[in-house]
Amino acid sequence: xxxxxxxxxxxxxxxxxxxxxxxxxxxxxxxxxxxxxxxxxxxxxxxxxxxxxxxxxxxxxxxxxxxxxxxxxxxxxxxxxxxxxxxxxxxxxxxxxxxxxxxxxxxxxxxxxxxxxxxxxxxxxxxxxxxxxxxxxxxxxxxxxxxxxxxxxxxxxxxxxxxxxxxxxxxxxxxxxxxxxxxxxxxxxxxxxxxxxxxxxxxxxxxxxxxxxxxxxxxxxxxxxxxxxxxxxxxxxxxxxxxxxxxxxxxxxxxxxxxxxxxxxxxxxxxxxxxxxxx
Amino acid sequence: xxxxxxxxxxxxxxxxxxxxxxxxxxxxxxxxxxxxxxxxxxxxxxxxxxxxxxxxxxxxxxxxxxxxxxxxxxxxxxxxxxxxxxxxxxxxxxxxxxxxxxxxxxxxxxxxxxxxxxxxxxxxxxxxxxxxxxxxxxxxxxxxxxxxxxxxxxxxxxxxxxxxxxxxxxxxxxxxxxxxxxxxxxxxxxxxxxxxxxxxxxxxxxxxxxxxxxxxxxxxxxxxxxxxxxxxxxxxxxxxxxxxxxxxxxxxxxxxxxxxxxxxxxxxxxxxxxxxxxxxxxxxxxxxxxxxxxxxxxxxxxxxxxxxxxxxxxxxxxxxxxxxxx
Amino acid sequence: xxxxxxxxxxxxxxxxxxxxxxxxxxxxxxxxxxxxxxxxxxxxxxxxxxxxxxxxxxxxxxxxxxxxxxxxxxxxxxxxxxxxxxxxxxxxxxxxxxxxxxxxxxxxxxxxxxxxxxxxxxxxxxxxxxxxxxxxxxxxxxxxxxxxxxxxxxxxxxxxxxxxxxxxxxxxxxxxxxxxxxxxxxxxxxxxxxxxxxxxxxxxxxxxxxxxxxxxxxxxxxxxxxxxxxxxxxxxxxxxxxxxxxxxxxxxxxxxxxxxxxxxxxxxxxxxxxxxxxxxxxxxxxx
Numbered sequence: 001x002x003x004x005x006x007x008x009x010x011x012x013x014x015x016x017x018x019x020x021x022x023x024x025x026x027x028x029x030x031x032x033x034x035x036x037x038x039x040x041x042x043x044x045x046x047x048x049x050x051x052x053x054x055x056x057x058x059x060x061x062x063x064x065x066x067x068x069x070x071x072x073x074x075x076x077x078x079x080x081x082x083x084x085x086x087x088x089x090x091x092x093x094x095x096x097x098x099x100x101x102x103x104x105x106x107x108x109x110x111x112x113x114x115x116x117x118x119x120x121x122x123x124x125x126x127x128x129x130x131x132x133x134x135x136x137x138x139x140x141x142x143x144x145x146x147x148x149x150x151x152x153x154x155x156x157x158x159x160x161x162x163x164x165x166x167x168x169x170x171x172x173x174x175x176x177x178x179x180x181x182x183x184x185x186x187x188x189x190x191x192x193x194x195x196x197x198x199x200x201x202x203x204x205x206x207x208x209x210x211x212x213x214x215x216x217x218x219x220x221x222x223x224x225x226x227x228x229x230x231x232x233x234x235x236x237x238x239x240x241x242x243x244x245x246x247x248x249x250x251x252x253x254x255x256x257x258x259x260x261x262x263x264x265x266x267x268x269x270x271x272x273x274x275x276x277x278x279x
Numbered sequence: 280x281x282x283x284x285x286x287x288x289x290x291x292x293x294x295x296x297x298x299x300x301x302x303x304x305x306x307x308x309x310x311x312x313x314x315x316x317x318x319x320x321x322x323x324x325x326x327x328x329x330x331x332x333x334x335x336x337x338x339x340x341x342x343x344x345x346x347x348x349x350x351x352x353x354x355x356x357x358x359x360x361x362x363x364x365x366x367x368x369x370x371x372x373x374x375x376x377x378x379x380x381x382x383x384x385x386x387x388x389x390x391x392x393x394x395x396x397x398x399x400x401x402x403x404x405x406x407x408x409x410x411x412x413x414x415x416x417x418x419x420x421x422x423x424x425x426x427x428x429x430x431x432x433x434x435x436x437x438x439x440x441x442x443x444x445x446x447x448x449x450x451x452x453x454x455x456x457x458x459x460x461x462x463x464x465x466x467x468x469x470x471x472x473x474x475x476x477x478x479x480x481x482x483x484x485x486x487x488x489x490x491x492x493x494x495x496x497x498x499x500x501x502x503x504x505x506x507x508x509x510x511x512x513x514x515x516x517x518x519x520x521x522x523x524x525x526x527x528x529x530x531x532x533x534x535x536x537x538x539x540x541x542x543x544x545x546x547x548x549x550x551x552x553x554x555x556x557x558x559x560x561x562x563x564x565x566x567x568x569x570x571x572x573x574x575x576x577x578x579x580x581x582x583x584x585x586x587x588x589x590x591x592x593x594x595x596x597x598x599x600x601x602x603x604x605x
Numbered sequence: 606x607x608x609x610x611x612x613x614x615x616x617x618x619x620x621x622x623x624x625x626x627x628x629x630x631x632x633x634x635x636x637x638x639x640x641x642x643x644x645x646x647x648x649x650x651x652x653x654x655x656x657x658x659x660x661x662x663x664x665x666x667x668x669x670x671x672x673x674x675x676x677x678x679x680x681x682x683x684x685x686x687x688x689x690x691x692x693x694x695x696x697x698x699x700x701x702x703x704x705x706x707x708x709x710x711x712x713x714x715x716x717x718x719x720x721x722x723x724x725x726x727x728x729x730x731x732x733x734x735x736x737x738x739x740x741x742x743x744x745x746x747x748x749x750x751x752x753x754x755x756x757x758x759x760x761x762x763x764x765x766x767x768x769x770x771x772x773x774x775x776x777x778x779x780x781x782x783x784x785x786x787x788x789x790x791x792x793x794x795x796x797x798x799x800x801x802x803x804x805x806x807x808x809x810x811x812x813x814x815x816x817x818x819x820x821x822x823x824x825x826x827x828x829x830x831x832x833x834x835x836x837x838x839x840x841x842x843x844x845x846x847x848x849x850x851x852x853x854x855x856x857x858x859x860x861x862x863x864x865x866x867x868x869x870x871x872x873x874x875x876x877x878x879x880x881x882x883x884x885x886x887x888x889x890x891x892x
Contacts, residue, residue, distance in 0.1 A: 014700025178378030
């Protein structure tokens with residue numbers, strides 16, 4: 001089916017669909033943007049309207065300074081958690097996916113079972129807190145990083161495994177004959193070839209971990225450990241009468257994924273639809 | 280001397296035995312071709328020599344040293360893969376030098392050796408390209424370059440020409456033979472193509488179902504095949520082979536006659552048959568005859584043959600060219 | 606003969622396995638034990654099936670269970686149907702197709718909490734944009750999030766708004782995998798557009814359907830943050846689901862009860878997803 005020119009019908013359907021999508025999917029974002037610019041008084045009206053006065057800078061600085069610069073701390077914590085967890089997820093996921101694909105054996109059934117469990121089973125939160133406490137990792141960023149690794153591993157392994165299946169084994173064997181040790185085969189031959197899927201995973205997992213609310217809520221209580229999503233949630237009750245600031249906060253939380261989406265649209269789509277066609 | 284010796288080598292995958300006891304000596308400097316139908320175990324045998332597979336039983340000696348349990352990189356071998364297995368993320372130069380850099384050789388030494396190998400294969404202008412930007416023949420050369428630079432005692436080739444088109448394949452056959460002559464190294468070459476075996480080998484090893492069927496020079500195998508299998512495998516078109524009642528009538532269990540060793544005549548001969556199909560190849564003509572007492576009989580005659588489908592022709596075996604197997 | 610070590614050593618799996626086993630499997634296994642105790646994280650007193658009995662006796666806990674099922678089925682069904690329709694629309698070569706795909710998908714990437722707060726404002730019974738718009742056409746809009754009979758469905762709608770883009774994306778990939786030859790063959794056989802959809806698209810896009818239904822069911826059953834960001838299970842317990850009940854019990858210090866809720870959620874997912882997966886795979890069409 002070639003589509004070089006649009007028929008009249010396609011053009012009309014397009015216009016109607018665009019209008020509908022604009023109303024349904026874009027309005028809430030415009031609403032966030034407008035609310036974030038308004039004065040406290042105007043925002044309290046909840047209207048979908050052009051701001052009478054623009055208060056971008058004052059609202060921004062006020063949100064950032066709120067509660068002794070809590071938002072900055074939150075951004076730092078969220079960034080640390082995201083970078084740490086994604087790094088480990090890439091490394092561990094690639095290593096497991098590699099062994100899983102390259103070395104078929106009885107152990108693989110066990111690994112597969114683990115992956116399936118990881119994808120399906122909801123984490124047992126309170127016992128996890130109990131384990132974290134035993135390891136002195138409860139309420140620590142390190143603990144949060146490891147939790148995100150444990151929860152994100154299954155997806156990474158599956159994605160890497162199916163990608164590694166497309167890398168011919170001959171390459172490993174050529175490297176063996178060239179004298180490469182197991183770690184050298186992995187680091188010098190396999191890892192560089194995994195770049196496309198690694199970019200996809202970095203993008204997809206970063207967004208997921210950055211946006212995660214539930215897990216920090218359980219495993220990372222305490223003022224000094226706040227993450228971006230927790231701050232936003234807490235501001236909700238604090239800014240009960242300052243909706244302009246609350247929405248400025250939402251705007252700030254929405255911008256990072258928007259930037260990532262603009263630059264990595266293709267990789268995100270690849271990651272989100274991985275395995276969808278195969279079932 | 281850099282020969283390869285295999286002693287009662289066996290290999291099983293689970294319950295399936297794919298190599299059923301192989302004894303073989305490849306002399307230093309020899310170009311030895313393993314040939315056989317797919318599934319005969321020739322590739323597995325090569326991979327066992329390379330050390331990529333481990334033998335279930337038996338010994339492998341390379342250059343007078345037992346290497347049965349040695350790492351592939353410690354065996355003094357190099358291998359050229361069917362898919363070439365060039366590292367896609369490295370340039371030609373890095374591909375060829377990969378093994379040397381793993382061995383932590385000094386940079387200038389790597390450079391000198393890579394350049395020498397590249398010069399031998401006329402790869403000069405391609406050194407900074409990635410494999411993706413190379414043609415099939417160029418990739419093939421890089422793969423060979425990667426083998427040469429290791430300065431191995433034994434080269435192993437796993438069907439290296441099967442991904443090339445016919446013209447390039449013919450050219451590479453000549454280049455490989457030249458290379459062998461220049462380097463004087465031992466080469467073991469796996470193929471399913473009997474033409475490659477006949478044109479390149481000093482010594483052919485015919486494998487069938489995990490066993491050696493026969494070892495010999497190309498002409499020994501052509502003139503004196505030890506078994507019907509070898510007789511049928513070497514030569515094109517295939518030798519006419521008859522078994523059962525037909526063969527018993529001719530005084531053996533299997534009777535064979537090559538198509539090129541049949542004389543055709545419109546008037547008289549041993550067997551009369553009806554022409555079912557004719558292939559004009561230009562230099563010679565292949566004729567398929569339906570002979571009532573034998574079945575199908577294929578004959579090849581030089582030049583053009585004036586015959587039509589449905590004609591009756593007589594075919595006679597040339598004296599001394601018949602094979603009788605018991 | 607001495608076995609040479611494999612070039613694919615198992616220690617590659619070790620770091621991942623250590624993290625996964627300690628922080629995922631151990632707690633999961635331990636949850637079966639702790640769910641049968643009265644527990645304060647330091648001492649656990651075995652009380653048998655009491656926690657479970659309570660879960661199926663207390664009306665608000667039972668409601669949480671029922672709500673979980675309703676919520677999961679509603680979101681999953683709407684996401685699969687609307688996702689497919691949107692995907693068909695967005696692969697038919699309409700104007701600004703690429704832009705529309707992005708617009709539909711972007712909410713998937715946005716913070717759930719942000720979306721929740723935004724919709725709280727949009728769904729405000731008197732000042733909210735939605736009801737304001739409805740009043741223009743003469744409809745008196747309901748209290749979306751504070752009407753006990755409606756709250757759960759309003760949250761499900763927000764979830765649909767945020768999540769339908771993923772379903773659409775998966776369906777678009779599924780549709781792209783269908784060879785245009787089938788449509789051409791169907792057209793030559795005289796199939797109308799509608800017939801093409803039912804006879805060609807729907808059966809051949811099945812793998813995507815399976816993925817969408819499975820993913821959105823699991824997601825729906827585990828759903829927590831969107832509910833917590835909008836209604837916190839309220840008003841009363843009218844929009845509570847298992848995950849929010851678990852959190853509430855955890856906050857109240859009933860760790861054994863919370864863990865029992867976790868086990869029930871786990872079993873619920875297993876009972877629904879495993880037979881479904883089995884059923885889907887048994888009806889696999891060989892293509």
